[in-house]
Amino acid sequence: MIGNLLGARKELARRTALARQPRPDGVSGPPLKLLLGELGALAARHRPAKLDRHVARDPQPVMLLPGFGAHPGRMRRMQLALEAAGHTADDWGLGFNLGPTQDNFVFLMRRVGAMARLHGEPVALVGWSLGGLFAREIAHRxxxxxRCVITMGTPFSGDRRANNAWRAYQLITGHPVDEPPIECESTKPPVPTIALWSPRDGVVAPRSACGWPGERDRAIAVRCNHLRFPSDPRVIAEVLRQLDFDD
Structure with missing residues (x-):
């Protein structure tokens, strides 16, 4: 028991040291006022705006991947809208997103493959924040x-510390944000790749979520908080439009 306790303390100290690492020179996340806006949005009670009715031109299977620390339930409103439009929408099947591991990534790849075989066509992956990095890597492999990848506030471009969540990420996952336990491609996946980003994002630097030509096929700005990406009517409407897009 004493050995277990010492081991736990050592691991906590290691993770705390990761969380206290300095941010590299010249790298910054969104300003404090935008981060405070995220906290205000999280605490605010509001009635969600009504969604416009949309009928999918080409119904397809879609998988939704939540952001870091989020449960798939946070993407439920988007899932219901996709289903109402005629798509078949499923969550990623892993509960809370607590970062990548070899096991959960193998599970995800098998799940995507199984969905594609079940429906007889490729699957559209819609990933919020960290979920978008999972989606891009699955599409590479x-x-x-x-069929396509749609990211929402996903930090796929530039330094992985250009956000206000990297220290929490390192504390919880136990590894540096730019050294995940799986090998990852930094290039654009070989499928249509759309990046939704927001100038009001208080967690991920807009440039990181927008990327540069060559890192994605299209980049579309939507004005919402980072924490509202999966529920904001403007974002949901844009996801539905992008799923209808002919590449």
């Missing part, structure tokens, strides 16, 4: 199973 099994592009035949993926």
């Amino acid at each position: 099994q592009p035949d199973s993926v």
Whole structure:
């Protein structure tokens, strides 16, 4: 028991040291006022705006991948809107997103492959924040199973510390944000890749979520908080439009 306690303390100290690492020179996340706006949005009670009715031009299977620390339930409103439009929408099947591991990534790739076989066509992956990094990597590894990737506030471009969540990420996952336990491609996946980003994002630097030409096929600005990406009517409407887009 004493050995277990000492081991736990050592691990906590290691993770705390990761969380206290200095941010590299010249790298910054969104300003404090935008971060405070995220906290205000999280605490505010409001009635969600009504969603416009949309009928999918080409119904397709869609998988929704939540952001870091989020449960798939946070994407429920988007899932219901996709289903109402005629798509078949499923969550990622892993509960809370607490970062990548070898096991959960193998599970995800198998799940995407199984969905593609079940429906007889590739799956559209819609990932919020960290969920978008999962989506991009899955598309790299099994592009035949993926129709397109839509990221929402995902920090796929530039330094992985250009956000206000990297220290919490390192504390919880136990690894540096730019050294995940799985090998990741930094290039654009070989499928249509759309980046939704917001100038009001208080968590991820807009440039990181927008990327540069060559890192994604299209970048579309939507004005919402980072924490509202999966529920904001403007974002949901844009996701529905992008799923109808002919590449």
